[in-house]
Amino acid sequence: MAIISFNNITKNYKTGFRKKKTALRDFSLDIHEGEVFGFLGPNGAGKSTAIKLLLNLIFPTTGKAEILGRRVADREIKKLIGYLPENPYFYDYLNPIELLSFAGKTSGMDSLKIRKKTESLLNTVGLWSERKRAIRSYSKGMVQRVGLALALIHDPKVVILDEPMTGLDPIGRKQVIDLILKLKSEGKTVFFSSHILEDIERVCDRIGILVNGRLVRIMDIKSESLTRPLEEIFIEEVEKAGGARE
Amino acid sequence: MTAVWSVALITFKEGIKNRIIFGIFIIALLLFAATTILTTLFMRDIVKVAVDLSLSTVSFAGLLTLLFIGVNLFGKDLDKRTIYMVISRPVSRSQYLIGKFLGIVLLSFVVVAFLGILSAIPVILSKRFYYYPEARFDWWIYFIAVIYIFIKLAIVSAIITLFASFTSNSFIALVLSLVAYIIGQSTESVRGLLASQVEKIDVSPILSYMVEIAYYVFPNISAFDLKTQAAHGLSINPSYIIWTALYAIFYMTIAVVIGTLAFKRREFP
Ligand SMILES: Nc1ncnc2c1ncn2[C@@H]1O[C@H](COP(=O)(O)OP(=O)(O)OP(=O)(O)O)[C@@H](O)[C@H]1O
Ligand SMILES: [Mg+2]
Numbered sequence: 001m002a003i004i005s006f007n008n009i010t011k012n013y014k015t016g017f018r019k020k021k022t023a024l025r026d027f028s029l030d031i032h033e034g035e036v037f038g039f040l041g042p043n044g045a046g047k048s049t050a051i052k053l054l055l056n057l058i059f060p061t062t063g064k065a066e067i068l069g070r071r072v073a074d075r076e077i078k079k080l081i082g083y084l085p086e087n088p089y090f091y092d093y094l095n096p097i098e099l100l101s102f103a104g105k106t107s108g109m110d111s112l113k114i115r116k117k118t119e120s121l122l123n124t125v126g127l128w129s130e131r132k133r134a135i136r137s138y139s140k141g142m143v144q145r146v147g148l149a150l151a152l153i154h155d156p157k158v159v160i161l162d163e164p165m166t167g168l169d170p171i172g173r174k175q176v177i178d179l180i181l182k183l184k185s186e187g188k189t190v191f192f193s194s195h196i197l198e199d200i201e202r203v204c205d206r207i208g209i210l211v212n213g214r215l216v217r218i219m220d221i222k223s224e225s226l227t228r229p230l231e232e233i234f235i236e237e238v239e240k241a242g243g244a245r246e
Numbered sequence: 247m248t249a250v251w252s253v254a255l256i257t258f259k260e261g262i263k264n265r266i267i268f269g270i271f272i273i274a275l276l277l278f279a280a281t282t283i284l285t286t287l288f289m290r291d292i293v294k295v296a297v298d299l300s301l302s303t304v305s306f307a308g309l310l311t312l313l314f315i316g317v318n319l320f321g322k323d324l325d326k327r328t329i330y331m332v333i334s335r336p337v338s339r340s341q342y343l344i345g346k347f348l349g350i351v352l353l354s355f356v357v358v359a360f361l362g363i364l365s366a367i368p369v370i371l372s373k374r375f376y377y378y379p380e381a382r383f384d385w386w387i388y389f390i391a392v393i394y395i396f397i398k399l400a401i402v403s404a405i406i407t408l409f410a411s412f413t414s415n416s417f418i419a420l421v422l423s424l425v426a427y428i429i430g431q432s433t434e435s436v437r438g439l440l441a442s443q444v445e446k447i448d449v450s451p452i453l454s455y456m457v458e459i460a461y462y463v464f465p466n467i468s469a470f471d472l473k474t475q476a477a478h479g480l481s482i483n484p485s486y487i488i489w490t491a492l493y494a495i496f497y498m499t500i501a502v503v504i505g506t507l508a509f510k511r512r513e514f515p
Contacts, residue, residue: 013515049515055334058513075336083334089326091256093263098256099331105252106335134263150331 001069002030003158003189004054009063011049011213023049025213027063031191036184038200039193041210042238047193048086050210051162054191055083067158079107082156086163086193088147092136096127096146099135100153107154114153121149124179126172140167148176152183159183161192165199177203197230209234211241249337250345257349261315262356270314274307274361281368286375293383294477296372300365301391301473304358308399309427311357313420316350316406321416329514340506347407347502354399362392382479390482391472397494398470402427404501405465411505411512430467433460465497 011024023046031037041047052058053065056072065072068080090099097118104114122128125145135143144167151159164180165173173196180203183190194200200207201221207230209217216237221230261267281299285292323329323346332342366388373383405426409419437457469490475482 052515055330057330057333058515075338078334078336081334083330085327085330085334088330089328090331091260091328092322093260094256098259102252102256103331103335106249106332106337108248108336 001033002066003033003068004031004160004191005029005066006050006053007064007066009050009053009060009065011046011053011058012061023213024053024060027210027213027215029208029215029218031189033189034184034187035205036180036190036203037192038204038207039191039210040195040197040200040207040234041193045210046213047210048162049213051083051160051191051193054160055081079154080157082151082154082159084144084147084151084161084164086166088143088150090135090143090146090150093134095134096122096131096149099146100149103150103153109154117153117155118149121152125149125175141169141172144168145172148179152179157188159188159190159192161190163193163195165194165196173199197234201226201230209237211238214241216241249335249341250348253332253337253342253345254348254352257319257346258352258356261311261319261349261353264315264318266314267311267357270307270310270357271361273310274303275364277303277306278364278368282371285368285372292372293369296368297383297388297477298473300368301388301395301476304361304365304392305395305398307361308354308358308395309402312350312354312399312402312406313424316353316403317410317416317420317423319350320346320406320410321414321419324410324414324514325416327514333514339509339512343407343411343506343509344502346410347403347505350403350406351400354403355396358392358396358399362395365392384479384481387472387479387482388476390487391476394470394472394490397491398467401430401465401467401470401494401497401501404498404505408501408505408508411509426464427467429460430464432468433457433464434466434468437461466493469493 006027006029009024009027010022011027012020012022015021027046027050029050039047039050049058053060054067054072055078056075067077070077100118100121101111101114104117105111109117119128122131125148127142127145127149130138130142135146138146144164148161148164151161164176168176177199180190180192184203205222206218206220208215209219217233219233226233278300281296281303284299285296323332329342333339337345369388402423406419406423409422409426413419413422440454440457472482474480
């Protein structure tokens with residue numbers, strides 16, 4: 001069974017009176033249990049759009065998305081999903097402890113478990129010593145780290161990350177890679193978008209390249225080891241599809 | 247229920263920690279001080295003036311809190327996408343909206359409770375120093391008047407929730423809420439005026455229909471103003487209390503339910 005499945009999804013955004021922008025065109029993709037899937041594509045290709053559809057933040061114009069065999073509109077499945085938005089933004093005046101407590105409670109955890117998990121996660125992302133400070137005084141990378149902790153607090157089976165390495169220093173990037181590998185070793189399914197091809201090569205089992213709302217290529221990079229650099233393949237696919245924008 | 251309550255709690259925390267609230271409290275304290283000083287200038291009816299000004303200050307501070315913090319608690323969620331961290335949890339859009347509403351109600355409750363207690367100081371001072379035995383005053387009625395300020399603010403919170411459910415622009419939500427408040431405060435007197443003058447002047451039927459519609463669409467804010475009763479120590483009819491409380495609950499329910507219906511279909515791109 002596919003853990004995440006997009007079925008013939010088209011997504012149009014309304015951009016004005018009678019004007020629309022098609023962000024995804026007849027997009028279909030299945031992500032399997034326990035795999036790490038890297039989602040690539042130029043800016044504006046539709047990666048974040050696809051991810052937001054999975055969280056039911058936006059609705060498909062046609063087609064349907066499912067996670068663990070259930071429609072994404074079913075809010076119970078969100079207990080099993082961890083999500084990091086791109087450029088996350090959290091409540092200014094709250095601190096990470098309060099945010100994580102909110103996230104844990106709404107995901108059905110009890111307070112003892114929340115406390116334990118909060119401590120271990122904040123240590124993992126390196127924010128334990130800053131835990132009492134309000135988010136508004138955090139740097140961009142620190143906010144990103146809070147977002148990672150929020151995505152993982154409830155020990156989700158499916159982890160969806162939109163550009164998790166953006167804004168992080170080299171050590172932070174390495175930590176995210178280790179985190180993804182650890183999730184994989186625990187049998188979790190990870191679906192993430194990124195522009196850093198080097199990182200993608202290091203952790204992914206499969207990659208998908210999206211150009212202009214169309215999935216132009218899926219590659220199994222663990223079994224068929226790459227004969228050419230990923231960057232070359234990426235550029236070639238983008239050009240074949242007629243460039244980043246039409 | 248956990249979901250609704252959790253949303254209410256973070257909304258309240260985010261609101262109460264906002265720095266604007268200090269500003270509002272300082273304004274309120276200055277107004278209380280001014281009330282105390284001002285009452286010394288009046289030769290008579292000192293207690294009445296103190297009660298009126300104290301209650302007005304509580305009401306004004308509560309309204310500022312709702313317009314400058316309450317509206318933004320929604321606005322920022324939608325503009326800056328803080329809502330992602332809520333909707334990506336097992337929290338439905340309706341639960342989010344109801345939780346947000348309750349959080350803002352809780353915020354206005356705390357503001358009214360705090361300032362309501364402080365507002366007694368100018369009243370106590372005026373009573374102590376300028377007591378006229380014939381002046382009627384009843385703390386019980388004063389207390390009810392403070393509670394009614396809270397109920398009024400809860401209705402305004404419901405209106406803010408309703409407007410936030412279909413606009414993501416904080417400024418528009420703020421203006422709409424303020425306009426609704428002002429209209430809501432005057433419909434009753436305008437309607438009363440038209441009814442009493444209908445024989446003497448020509449009122450176009452369209453105008454009186456419009457006033458009638460506004461009377462039912464907008465909340466009757468002036469019904470919750472018990473300043474006069476508190477200032478003159480007039481007893482309040484228990485049935486009035488029951489009916490206005492029911493009206494408030496009914497109005498808030500309708501506003502929030504319409505809000506959830508609009509919000510259910512909303513996307514957060
Ligand atoms: N709210 C919106 N209204 C209109 N168009 C939008 C909206 N959000 C996204 N788009 C358009 O949809 C397309 C896909 O956007 P999306 O954010 O999914 O791209 P992306 O692949 O995540 O890009 P990036 O790598 O820059 O994050 C873009 O052309 C964008 O302009
Ligand atoms: Mg994106």
